[in-house]
Amino acid sequence: xxxxxxxxxxxxxxxxxxxxxxxxxxxxxxxxxxxxxxxxxxxxxxxxxxxxxxxxxxxxxxxxxxxxxxxxxxxxxxxxxxxxxxxxxxxxxxxxxxxxxxxxxxxxxxxxxxxxxxxxxxxxxxxxxxxxxxxxxxxxxxxxxxxxxxxxxxxxxxxxxxxxx
Numbered sequence: 001x002x003x004x005x006x007x008x009x010x011x012x013x014x015x016x017x018x019x020x021x022x023x024x025x026x027x028x029x030x031x032x033x034x035x036x037x038x039x040x041x042x043x044x045x046x047x048x049x050x051x052x053x054x055x056x057x058x059x060x061x062x063x064x065x066x067x068x069x070x071x072x073x074x075x076x077x078x079x080x081x082x083x084x085x086x087x088x089x090x091x092x093x094x095x096x097x098x099x100x101x102x103x104x105x106x107x108x109x110x111x112x113x114x115x116x117x118x119x120x121x122x123x124x125x126x127x128x129x130x131x132x133x134x135x136x137x138x139x140x141x142x143x144x145x146x147x148x149x150x151x152x153x154x155x156x157x158x159x160x161x162x163x164x165x
Contacts, residue, residue: 021143026122032088032112035098042123045112046142049084053164054138055157058088058114058129061100066133069152070104076152077108080161085109090117090124090132139164 028043046054057073059066077085087109091097097113100106114121127134127148137146137160146160 021145021147023123023144024126027126030121030123031115033094033115035101035111037094039115040112045086045110046138048110049086049138050142051140052084053080053082053140053161054084054086055080055161056086056088056136056138058090058124058127058132058134058136060090060132061096061103062091063132065131065151067104069133070106072152074105076157076161080165082165083161087111088123089113090121090129092117137161137164 023042023046028041028046030042031039032042032045033039055076057066059069073085077083085108087101087106089097089100089112091100091113094113097111101111114123116122127136131150133150133152135146135149135152135154135157136144137157139145145164146156149157
């Protein structure tokens with residue numbers, strides 16, 4: 001009985017801890033592929049947008065919830081033109097990823113394919129990505145401001161973007 005109580009108490013303490021505000025080293029060194037086929041670390045992606053608000057959208061061309069959220073993401077891009085939009089796909093095939101960008105009209109922002117995929121990526125592991133889409137907001141200091149939103153309509157997205165802009 002004591003073991004069960006200690007186990008439950010331990011899980012409660014862990015689940016109540018605040019979300020991280022910085023990426024770990026493994027996630028920063030994870031390799032992504034850009035639209036030209038060049039490999040780049042996530043750390044380099046962040047450095048490219050240093051000093052700016054970054055909206056990260058983790059998605060896939062086959063993901064219904066991702067597709068449903070795209071019109072709202074497009075609207076956010078128009079509402080917050082100074083925000084840098086970074087799209088990270090967990091698609092397995094580059095051709096499907098590229099067709100998805102065109103089909104869902106997300107030609108703006110930066111696009112990368114997570115090379116190791118959803119299940120083996122240190123980046124996805126750090127974020128505990130159990131569902132996509134996943135939205136993250138990085139503040140101008142490079143810290144994680146919004147760690148987790150799974151719907152493009154999540155009111156926390158607009159709240160954080162309004163504060164940071």
